[in-house]
Amino acid sequence: MNLSIFKKTSILTAVLLLVCSSLAFASTNPGGPSTKGQTNISSTLSYDEVIKILGDIEQSSKGKVEVFTLDQYGKSEAxxxxxxxxxxxGAKKIWIQAQIHGNEKLVTEAALDLLKTYASNKSKDVQKVLAESTLYFIPMYNPDGAEMNTRGTKIMATGKSLDLNRDWTLDGGFAAKESQAVYAYWADVKPDFAIDLHHQGIKQVYGTNEATSFSLGVSLAPNGPTLPAYKNYNDETRQMLAYVYDNLEGYGYTHIDRYQIVDSAKQAGYDIDIKGGVVSAMMMGLNYNGLNPDHHSHPAVFFETKGNTTDGSLGQKSNGYLTKQNYLALKSLVYGYVTGEVYKVDPNHWNDIPAYPLAGYWTDYNGIVPIGESGY
Ligand SMILES: [Zn+2]
Structure with missing residues (x-):
């Protein structure tokens, strides 16, 4: 196949893209807030505040929650x-990570809210989760980026900035100290399932004038070029996201869709297929430095909450609503996973989550792969 012509025409579009593992084309910002001004982040949690809250939760949990650093594996670049x-x-190990992108703030709060629930809530559902699983939270994966309010971090040796969610590569090894530390910890824990929390810029639910409040994604596209080769993850990830979608609808949340990079002019969507993403590497069983010789792997999904502090699309008014939505999505997915309810869902129910007509795959190894050309 020859992708070169397509790639050339895509370069301009790519430049316009505010690339998150996320993020819609800039042109999908319909009369949204100015992208010049940054959102005031004084209402979001700083690194020190996160540490303080973690300490408070640990203390109030009466021994149920253990808080610690990953210092034995390494620290951040700074x-x-x-x-x-x-x-x-319990035996099932669930990994929840937030704010690998330092300018994606509210997700940290949602993760801490959930940890708080597990620390103190006596309900039957919570007790079942705690009896049958062990949850590992990393509420602020990228503390340097969080403090700088930047998506990536700064590599001290080179002065270059780096997206930590492109650093778990199969070939090159890790550029950032954060990646080495978190990876080594992950290889020790060997989770059974992971959820990764993000924010995205403004996009619209396909066929509506409504801004997406929450997107559900898999960083290796379901039915795409990569995922179907890995165990049963192609079905499991779709079941999980369809399960979350139904639960959020049940809670009354709307304007939820599938995560895609959207070309609003063409009204077309691209599913991402990013191999260097952390949760992708988890699904592919990355063995770096011999730390994962058995190629342990597990399914993983990600959530994208509306709004990004850097492009000014996060408004304080809706913060509480968005954090609650994220919290409920997390809580329900953990419960559905622990009880096995997610596996009762038809994987193809994933197709019922609103999405743009699929034009292709947005990859980090071969540019944009048009839909008809992904046969490899
Ligand atoms: Zn992100």
Whole structure:
């Protein structure tokens, strides 16, 4: 196949893209807030505040929650400790990570809210989750980026900025200290399932004038070029996201769609197929430095909450609503996973989540792969 012509025409479009593992084309910002001004982040949690909250949760949990740093594996580029928390006594290991992109703020709060629930809530559902699973939280994966309010981090050796969610590559090894530390910890824990939390810029639900409030995604596109080769993850990830979609609808949340990079002019969507993404590498069983010789792997999904502090699309008014939505999505997916309810869902129900007509795959290894040309 020859992708070169397509790639050339895509370069301009690509430049316009505010590339998150996320993010719609800039042109999908319909009369949204000015992209010049940054959102005031004083209402979001700083690194120090996160540490304080973690300590408070640990203390109030009466021994149920354990808070610790990953210092034995490494620190951030700027020398900050990466914090983690553990709760539950069961065999199923669930990994929840937030703010790998330092300008994606509210997700940290949602993760901490969920940890708080597990620390103190006595309900039957919560007790079941804690009895049957152990949850590992990394509420602020990228503390340097969080403090700078930048998507990536700064590599001290070179002064270059780096997207930590493109650094778990199969071939090159890790450029950032954060990646080495979190990867080594992940290889020790060997989770069974992971959820990764993000924010995206403004996009619209296909066929509506409504801004998307929440998107559900898999970083290796379901039915795409990569995922079907890995165990049963192609079905499991779709089941999980369809399950979350139904649950959020049940809670009354609307304007939820599938995560895609959207070309609004063409009204077409691209599913991402990003191999260097952290949760992608988890699904592919990355063995770096011999730390994962058995190629342990597991399914993983990600959530994208509306709004990004850098492009000014995060408004304080809706913060509470968006955090709650994220929290409920997390909580329901954990419960559905632990109880096995997610596996009762028809994987093809995933197709019922609103999405743009699929034009192709947005990859980090072969540019944009048009839909008809992904046969490899
Ligand atoms: Zn992100």
């Amino acid at each position: 020398g900050r400790s990466i914090y983690a928390a553990k709760v539950g006594t």
